[in-house]
Amino acid sequence: MSGLNQYIDKFKEKITKKDNNEIEFIRPQKEIMMYDAVNIDTNNTCNQRCRFCFTPFDEKPVNMDLDTFKAVLEVLPMVKDYAGGGYGFYFSCIYEPTINPLFLKCLKLLPPIAKNKCFLTTNLARPMDKEFIKDILSSNINLVNISIESLNPTKFEDITQNSKFHHYKNNLDTLEKVINENNMDIPNLRFITILLKENKDEIIDLVKYTCKHFPIESHEIRTPYLNDYENMEWNKKQFLSKKETEEIISQLNELDCHVDMNILSCDDLDEYENENNNQNTESDSYQKAMKNFEIVEDYEYLFLRIDCDGTCIDKKNNISEKISLENPEKFFRDKLFELYSYRAEIANCMDYDEKKQTLGDGFILVDKLSENDAYIELSGWCCPDRKVNTDNLIIKLTGLNGDIKYYYTSTKKRFDADEFKGKEKGWCGGFTTYIDKTKLKDNKYYVDFIYNHKLNESVIYMWENGILTD
Structure with missing residues (x-):
């Protein structure tokens, strides 16, 4: 046959x-519908103006009030647990959370469920005493990210455009003391350093310092984000050659501690720009569907961004919506269902x-x-x-x-x-x-x-x- x-x-x-x-x-x-992550900021400003930052800081300062924060917490059961790579509930996302006058009060409102989901990022550059730091470490936070760009006062003040290096170094020392002096269940700690020409000769020493003085989960080294924002040209000039990045990566790999790396070179930057300039422009129905799939299957699609004024934005609509303070739980569930439903809408082939x-x-x-x-x-x-x-x-x-x-x-x-x-x-x-x-x-x-x-x-x-x- x-x-x-x-x-x-x-x-x-x-x-x-x-x-x-x-x-x-x-x-x-x-399967249960869940947000991969919810990013919130309880304020819209910062005490530093880091040269690599993509935020313009041209808005009127706003601090989230406690009623709004309590409403936001209704989303917690709908957010996946923190599992690395950004999943979870971002207590802070773009701005510096500790400068909100209500920061500690908000922190204390976090319920036990947040212990598996919530993390915050801080530059650790505002004045803090032992009690302030103890309040952070004793909260229902899973992870604390701490920025560390340099331990050289001159370099620190140049990169961050903050002349208060002594506050930052004092907080690092106090953090170490609080951890050593108190028998407490502290959140995981992770340090983050942006690799720049300004601090490239200090990178290895920075990682050695954090590994020696703190019980860290990891130390992340990455190059600046590539987005269309005001400091983009300055950031491009900070990328190192392929040879330089390979040498740094080799040295980091030899260290006896966990280092997460997302390091691009000048060559990678050229490839990135070429890809953006040569995007596929086909427009048949299948290609249109593929473009929409890129949106609904993007790493950050099931994300919700919540701003300090009580508005939120998602990747489907890209418009700000006011969160319902009367029934926030229903608001977040309806929003979640809408995001999931849009995936099915994209896949539907009506005219095959x-x-x-x-x-x-x-x-x-x-x-x-x-x-x-x-x-x-x-x-x-x-x-x-x-x-x-x-x-x-x-x-x-x-x-x-x-x-x-x-x-x-x-x-x-x-x-x-x-x-x-x-x-x-x-x-x-x-x-x-x-x-x-x-x-x-x-x-x-x-x-x-x-x-x-x-x-x-x-x-x-x-x-x-x-x-x-x-």
């Missing part, structure tokens, strides 16, 4: 199973034109089927080595009673692609789609995958299982 005949027989067998209702229908695994198709075989694998209140998420792998083109993969759902839906798939590189490819040679094309539960009319759906192979013919492959939607 020829390979083609075997191919067709397998497909006929699946069709028979369909007709006899023998396909196994799988119920998606339940199903053309003549060649029968395909099982070179597509589904390894995740889950659901939340907004959508069903279906993810898996394709095998490019077997002529499966994930760049134009469409998923077709056919309901038991005839309801038919089509969905675009995102073809982002999955975080576990290298690990998976090592185990299953050739399987490296990840895909995901989001199925709006409110639009489904049937309770059982067959799943077909439609893709183009290397000859650009349309291929359809039926999944061995189906989806149970009720």
Whole structure:
């Protein structure tokens, strides 16, 4: 029997199973909708003007009041626990939180649940006594980030444009004393240094200092953010050569402490600018969907930013909305549902034109089927080595009673692609789609995958299982 005949027989067998209702229908695994992170600032100013900072500080100073802060805390149960990489509840994000007159009162309002979620970032440059620092360390904070750009007074004052180095150094010394003198369960500590030409010769000593004097979780070294803001040109000039960065990275790797690095060189900066100048401008429907997938699957999509005036902004609408002080819990839940629902809206392929198709075989694998209140998420792998083109993969759902839906798939590189490819040679094309539960009319759906192979013919492959939607 020829390979083609075997191919067709397998497909006929699946069709028979369909007709006899023998396909196994799988119920998606339940998942809870959560914000990846909520970034808040209880004020909108800072006591320093660091040269690398992207904030202009041209607004009228505002401090968040306690009623607003209490309303903001209603979002805490909806935020993922801090797990590194920025997830969690940012007690402060852009500005310096300790200069808000109500800082300690806000800190004491943090409930026990915040201990797994909440972290703050401080420049540690305002005058602080032992009690002030003890109040920070005894609060329900998971992590405290501390900026450290230099221990050289002249360099410190030049980089931060703050002439009060003695306050900063005194606070470091006091922090060390409080930790050593008190038997207390303190938050994790992490120091952050921006690598600049101004402090490059001091980087190794800074890491050695923090590791020696404090029980730190890690010391992060990174280059300035690349964004379109006022200090961008100054920041670009601070990037070191590839040779210099490689030498610093090598020295950091030899240290006996945990160092997180996000260090770019001048060469990396050139590549970054070239990528921005050569963005894909294709405008067909699939390309438009891919652009929208970039938004809803961005690392910071399920983030909510809350400003000190009690307004918030999300990555879907990008407009400021006033938080309801009467029912903040409902406000945050509605906002969360809206963000999740937008993912399903992006995936919905309303005008797909199903053309003549060649029968395909099982070179597509589904390894995740889950659901939340907004959508069903279906993810898996394709095998490019077997002529499966994930760049134009469409998923077709056919309901038991005839309801038919089509969905675009995102073809982002999955975080576990290298690990998976090592185990299953050739399987490296990840895909995901989001199925709006409110639009489904049937309770059982067959799943077909439609893709183009290397000859650009349309291929359809039926999944061995189906989806149970009720």
